[in-house]
Amino acid sequence: MIDMASNDADGVTRVLVTGASGYLGAHVVKQLQEAGHRVRGTVRSTKNEQKIKPLKELCPNAAYELELVEADLQKEDGWESAVADCSHVMHVASPFPASNPANEDEVIRPAVDGTMVVLKAAVAAKVKRVVLTSSLVAITSFSKSRSVSEEDWNTGTKESAYNKSKTMAEKAAWDYINGLPDDSKIELAVINPSLIIGPYLTNTKGTSASMVSQMLNREMSLLPAINFPCVDVRNVAAAHVRAMTYDTVVGKRHIMATKNMSMQDVSIVLAAEFKPQGYNPPTKAAPNFFMRIVALFNSEVKGLLGSLGVVITADNTRMKDVLKIDPIPVEESLIEMGYSVIEKGWVKKTSNYKGRPQEAAEAAGEASSQE
Template sequence: HYTLTPTNLICCHFAGVLVTGASGYLGSHVVQQLQEAGYKVKGSVRNLEDEKKVKHLKTLCPEAAYEVELVQAELQNADSWKSAVEGCTYVIHTASPFPFSTPRNEDDLIKPAVEGVTNVLKACVESKTVKRVVLTSAGLAICGTLKGVDVSEKDWPEPAKLDPYAKSKTLAEKAAWDFVKELKDEEKIELVVLNPVSMLGPVLSTTMCTSIELIKRLLERNPMFLPKMNLPVVDVRDAAAAHVKALTTKEAEGNRHILCTQNLWWSEMAAILSAEFKSQGYNVPTMGVPKAAVAMASVFKKDAKQALPIWNKTTKFDNTRMKEVLKITEPREIKTAIIEMAYSLIEGGFVKRSKKYRGPHGKQEEAANGPTENGEIKEDSKPKEDGEVVTAGDKEEAKETGEETAAEGEAKTGDDSKKDDAGDASEAKAEAPAAETKEEGDPTSATSEENKTDEAKEEDSKAKEEPAQEQKAEDADKTEDKPEESGEKEATEESTKKEVEVNGEVDAGGDAVASQ
């Protein structure tokens, strides 16, 4: 997160920041970190009445000195930005149109992207209060196609060779630089551009966007086989931190900054997801696909056609300025970002919960039936042989029904063998009607009699109708021999209950931290 210094601490308490596209994937993280740093934050959204899209913005930082102020503005509505930037010292422009599929007309993306950035910049100049604008561009504006070369902030792609989305990001950034360059001296405002590559990490927003599409597809096993493709990636929280630091970093003014941590193959991301989620019911693809098969599919599938030029190629992005200028020197581990992103997609409803889903902290989530006890799910659990989970509730149920977990059964094997001889004698003397009642009322009695606990046996003996006098005598002898064992069992149960209560408090706190 953003680290306060004496200089920017003073700036924070007097500076207002407008974040455009505040409800988006990156925008939500930027708003959160600005609030944590003490800034007064405005967030622009397209529709204030869409509670589903804006509700989360009000709870991103409960301890913030200032509540986020939401304003309504649209990229192509110039007047809406005049009131949005009013009273602000800085603007972070993350808003940009994004496609869920390739549009038929590329201008549907390019026009609002270019007009949006120029409308925001014009409003900033007219405000007389905005000093600096931080523009979120993209790695695609550095290298539109991942063609397997090393690139830096000096590189620009050829717009004519780009797909509509990459072209919209490239032309919007060019429009911003051209606009600032043509300003008169008395109108000058500072411009900083950030170029994040593919972002990974937890999703705070409630709406779908292109950034989360890859991990969503892998969890849903789409595609079934993995192409040999490589992606440059960065944690969204590191990208957000870079935006906050770009507001007050003097050396950042007038420059582009690549935001990239490392490169990952699709197969590496899939392996991370499979290790975490396979036991939770998500069959993440892990097998590759031959290039020849992709070439054949490219005849009728656009995705396959786009994959061929970048097949088995690694494009390295120079992140020197991110480290040396913006001081993002210890980026988060990408493995953690992938796992946290996947959990947030499931928790947020972007990906369907499986019946085996346990949750971010190992909770046994019952997607169909809901939680098990008083609205909470007990977490004193361990894996069974079949990959399911044994909870504290399972143990209590086992004691009541006479069933045991594998571990408990092994521990009691010795005791059960000692009891078999005495038990055989008593069973032989039991009356036939009583035996028939047991078979009809308890389908497991024929197979699990030896595995029953002492308490269950005592309950069975009480339920019998007029048991033989010899059986009563033998049961009485057994009861006298086991007072210590019964006391130890009660103490163990009491200890287990206390342990579950403590674990529940710890995990509840962990859940709160994770959700923030």
């Protein structure tokens, strides 16, 4: 049931979501609409039907139709009108490259400058609160095993362009907000997700789906000993929605992490679900010495060497106790992500593919009713 009065009851008039067509952005839009909020989303082009149509269909029974406007993080034009009449801003958009670019500024500058463009527009419009999507990589490097909390910052000197971009963008945000004069102050809350997994809502393929796609396509035969905390995209979206109004989040960071998984753990989960359907994900770990040999000829593998065997333990106390998030099991998230990449056509369907269990059951029921 949609609370039609929610916009007035919690002081929310309209919410701007940047990067609305992205993997996380679409989930944030959907949950905001389901909660009865007026939502405006930014996209690079309102003429791209492939990206726009799924957004318009996210919440068919929404109390308010989704409004989409064009805005680019690398341009100042359009942001003043995008933020106009909004009480809250969810700054979700950020570049996420498939590989480390030759020039790291290709990733860092849009992330930092884009964050500042959005924040300055929010301050000028006198919005109440901005919820910023940062990352666990702004809290820690993956160079050695450690336990981390929101008090930590990534101080690594040999980080990827993406890791640097998230760290620098978040630091720039805090510096800017904390340095505002009292008569211009707005509230800031930050969400720091670990590796985001789970189902896709739009046709925009994010980098986070590449690992699952490669496993199901068996584009690798051995798996590097890489570990990473994971979290479901729906939990991360819920964190953004709750951070919009909870008083306890202002001026704070919030780690989103449910469980540590190795690449071998991930592939074993996928194999259990999809091997009976004709897929053959690799489940054997590659010895570290083998990875070092491959790294001599592969720059992407070379970039992984420093993370081999590293385990990061992230404190998710604020996720559970402050944001009141009940974590979705990562195994469930991975399986749903597997079905998503197949249904989106990023992984070819096999002759034994049965589809999602619920959809398969519904299809069987329809077939039997027609006999």
